[in-house]
Amino acid sequence: MMTTDQKLMRTLLSRLREDYLLMTLLALLPLLLWQQPVTPAAIAALIDWHTVTALAGLMLLSRALEDSGYLARFAAWLLPRCHTERLLALLLLLFAALLSAIVTNDVALFILVPISLNIGRLTGLPVGRLIIFLALAVNAGSALTPIGNPQNLLLWQASGYSFWQFTLMMAPLALSLLLLILLLSSLAFGSHKLSIAVPHNNSADNRRLFVWSLAGYPLFILAMEFQLAPIAALAVLAAYAVFKRSVITGIDWLLLLVFMLMFIDLGLLAQLPLMQQLATHLMALPNGSYTGSALLSQLISNVPAAIFLQHFTDDWRALSWGVSVGGFGLAIGSLANLIALRLSRQPGLWREFHTWSLPVFFLSLGLGLLIL
Numbered sequence: 397m398m399t400t401d402q403k404l405m406r407t408l409l410s411r412l413r414e415d416y417l418l419m420t421l422l423a424l425l426p427l428l429l430w431q432q433p434v435t436p437a438a439i440a441a442l443i444d445w446h447t448v449t450a451l452a453g454l455m456l457l458s459r460a461l462e463d464s465g466y467l468a469r470f471a472a473w474l475l476p477r478c479h480t481e482r483l484l485a486l487l488l489l490l491f492a493a494l495l496s497a498i499v500t501n502d503v504a505l506f507i508l509v510p511i512s513l514n515i516g517r518l519t520g521l522p523v524g525r526l527i528i529f530l531a532l533a534v535n536a537g538s539a540l541t542p543i544g545n546p547q548n549l550l551l552w553q554a555s556g557y558s559f560w561q562f563t564l565m566m567a568p569l570a571l572s573l574l575l576l577i578l579l580l581s582s583l584a585f586g587s588h589k590l591s592i593a594v595p596h597n598n599s600a601d602n603r604r605l606f607v608w609s610l611a612g613y614p615l616f617i618l619a620m621e622f623q624l625a626p627i628a629a630l631a632v633l634a635a636y637a638v639f640k641r642s643v644i645t646g647i648d649w650l651l652l653l654v655f656m657l658m659f660i661d662l663g664l665l666a667q668l669p670l671m672q673q674l675a676t677h678l679m680a681l682p683n684g685s686y687t688g689s690a691l692l693s694q695l696i697s698n699v700p701a702a703i704f705l706q707h708f709t710d711d712w713r714a715l716s717w718g719v720s721v722g723g724f725g726l727a728i729g730s731l732a733n734l735i736a737l738r739l740s741r742q743p744g745l746w747r748e749f750h751t752w753s754l755p756v757f758f759l760s761l762g763l764g765l766l767i768l
Contacts, residue, residue: 418650421657428664442663443656446625447550452652453616453629454543456636458503460609460643465601467495467507481521485529485585486578488512492530493537493574497544498613501534501732509736522585524742528749529581531736532724532756536573538732539720540566543617545732546655547702547719553625555712559617562716568767569717573760580756605640658703666707675708685714686721686768690761693722693729714768721764725757726750 461467470491478484488508496504508530516523538544542552542562552562612632619628636643665671678688685705692701698719709715723730727737727749737745 418654418657421654421661424661425657428661432664432667434664439660443659444550444553446620446623447546447553448652448655448659449629450549450553450620450625451546451655452647453625453632454500454549455647455651456629456632456643457609457612457616458499459646460605460612460636460640461499462503462507463602463640463643463646464606464609466603466606467499468511469601472511479589480586481588482582482585484515484521485526485581488526489529489533489578489581492533496534496538496732497540497570500543501538501545501730502735504534504537505530505732505735509740513740524740524745524748525584525752527736527740527742528745528752529577529584531730531733531749532577532753533574534732534736535720535723535730536570536577539573539716539723540570542620545699545723545730547699548716550699550702551706551712551716551719553620554706555716557712559621565713566716566720569720569764572763572767573720576759576763577756580752584752605643655699658700662700662704663707666704671704672708675705678705679708683714683765683768685709685711686718686764687761689715689718690722690757690764693719694726694757695728697728698722698730717764717768721757721760724753724760727753729753729757 478487492504492508495507509527512523512526512530515521516526535545539548540563542548542557542559548562548566552559555562557565616628616632619625633644666675675688678684678692681687681691689698689701689705692705695701696704701722702715702719705715705719723732727733727746733749733753737749
């Protein structure tokens with residue numbers, strides 16, 4: 397019989413073979429090193445270790461909140477109070493946006509997409525459309541805070557702003573995007589009557605895990621403010637290793653490897669003359685840091701776009717707004733889109749996703765230009 401560690405290693409190896417983004421980054425690295433030879437120390441210096449360790453700590457805290465069961469309990473309490481399809485969608489999207497601003501957009505989707513699939517089975521609600529709007533809502537909600545998504549976390553650390561300075565900088569865009577999505581949801585969902593009860597097994601909930609993990613959030617944010625993310629992340633890791641090891645084994649550790657490889661590959665790419673010319677052309681567009689980052693996100697996703705373009709601009713507001721808007725549009729624009737589509741298992745959803753997401757991208761791009 398395999399031990400827990402052996403099962404974890406087998407799962408990691410299986411996921412490694414299926415993770416095409418990771419495999420692409422690994423395959424690209426030797427080619428970039430051939431074009432731009434650097435020492436191992438220089439490679440390590442390309443990684444923003446404060447951002448990587450901050451992401452690790454937030455992933456641990458978010459996973460613990462999810463494992464506590466209390467977020468699902470709140471959703472199970474909220475949803476039966478919705479009596480129409482439109483009201484259900486509205487409240488679920490608001491909850492998703494708020495949750496994503498606190499515990500990151502991917503965690504919000506991991507919690508709410510399974511609940512949405514159950515709702516679809518119980519009520520006949522167009523669950524595919526609901527999941528599409530959940531992806532849009534978490535992209536908008538997560539734009540509000542430095543810890544809502546990986547690109548915000550990166551740019552917050554790079555900018556040197558305080559937590560509240562960054563949040564206030566992002567608030568006009570994030571709130572405008574959320575309002576746009578809520579208005580569109582009123583067109584996408586009807587006023588049909590619903591009668592719904594979402595089952596939730598309260599006996600499996602862990603109140604102590606919820607309380608201590610929730611209390612850990614402001615402390616961890618404070619540590620990041622003082623550039624102590626590596627120490628704080630080690631402390632969080634040690635605490636869960638002692639008291640709740642399942643939190644550690646439930647983390648997508650390959651995601652951290654993906655981010656480290658993104659820093660290395662895109663840092664090396666940024667040194668190539670051809671890529672420097674591309675960045676120069678993007679920055680030369682009207683409102684270049686904003687429009688250039690939004691357009692580049694459509695090609696390589698918003699996190700790589702943020703990592704790459706941070707080397708070519710210090711207009712943190714425009715860059716942060718651009719990559720947030722870039723999360724809409726094509727599915728590749730944001731990891732949250734890919735997570736939602738993958739979790740949904742709904743046939744034909746990719747086409748419907750773009751039917752809604754592409755107009756949202758163009759509307760958001762114009763909206764951002766108006767208020768930038």
